[in-house]
């Protein structure tokens with residue numbers, strides 16, 4: 684592994700300054716390190732300076748009028764263990780539990796998952812279905828970006844030089860579900876992941892998929908077919924057909940395009956059923 688200088692700032696301002704002082708690519712923030720250290724080890728990145736985020740006050744979970752703000756460096760295991768997350772955001776709870784193993788989730792974070800922006804990320808689809816927004820801190824101040832704009836491609840985000848992800852904002856609790864299929868149940872990447880959520884405020888569904896297209900993506904046509912409340916079985920079937928017929932599904936060593944289309948249809952039908960029957964679905 685390449686050697687690097689490790690910097691451990693106490694404040695966000697110090698962390699941004701440490702990041703900004705070097706050219707992009709020469710300095711890298713580290714949260715749990717479950718992606719970054721593999722990238723360093725395999726030579727995909729070679730930072731001269733690694734900036735630890737562990738002392739920043741970002742391992743937080745804040746509830747405010749039904750909205751939830753998750754600190755970017757909160758270990759996924761803490762998110763999973765919060766009883767209110769399980770009740771208010773069942774899709775998020777299920778997606779977090781899908782990530783790696785318990786040991787991995789003691790280190791891995793939401794911020795790191797978003798910035799890695801892997802095509803098969805389990806967390807990005809669920810964040811898309813929940814209309815999540817990313818709170819950023821950087822040399823020009825703070826800004827908030829919808830996840831759909833933040834995640835652009837594998838390893839490419841809207842993050843500007845010197846910026847860090849401070850937290851992720853979830854505007855409202857939603858009946859939701861997340862289902863996945865893998866070759867092996869743990870420590871493997873999803874062949875397909877499907878997230879669905881119903882917004883009580885907007886009275887509309889959001890459907891997102893991961894693992895099938897070059898980046899996790901919302902499927903607005905499938906979402907619209909589900910209507911403005913409890914969908915009928917023919918609406919669910921139609922939404923599944925639309926989702927499965929969407930262009931640009933990938934074939935790779937994990938699954939063929941055809942198998943992925945089949946999985947998307949099946950998982951979508953089950954996920955909507957789970958969101959509707961999981962309790963708290965509005966009348």
Ligand SMILES: Cc1cc2nc3c(=O)[nH]c(=O)nc-3n(C[C@H](O)[C@H](O)[C@H](O)COP(=O)(O)OP(=O)(O)OC[C@H]3O[C@@H](n4cnc5c(N)ncnc54)[C@H](O)[C@@H]3O)c2cc1C
Pocket residue numbers: 711712713714715716717718719720721736755756781782783784787790791792793794795796797798799803804805806846847848849870871872873
């Ligand atoms: C064995 C194994 C199994 C895995 N299984 C899954 C799985 O099932 N599903 C899944 O989705 N992922 C999986 N992953 C991927 C990984 O664990 C997640 O992406 C994790 O959430 C990354 O978080 P981290 O804190 O470890 O990120 P890090 O490794 O610390 O960072 C990842 C990237 O984000 C940057 N970064 C981190 N935090 C910030 C921040 N606050 N602001 C700006 N940039 C930041 C880093 O510089 C780096 O580029 C797996 C990884 C391993 C090794």
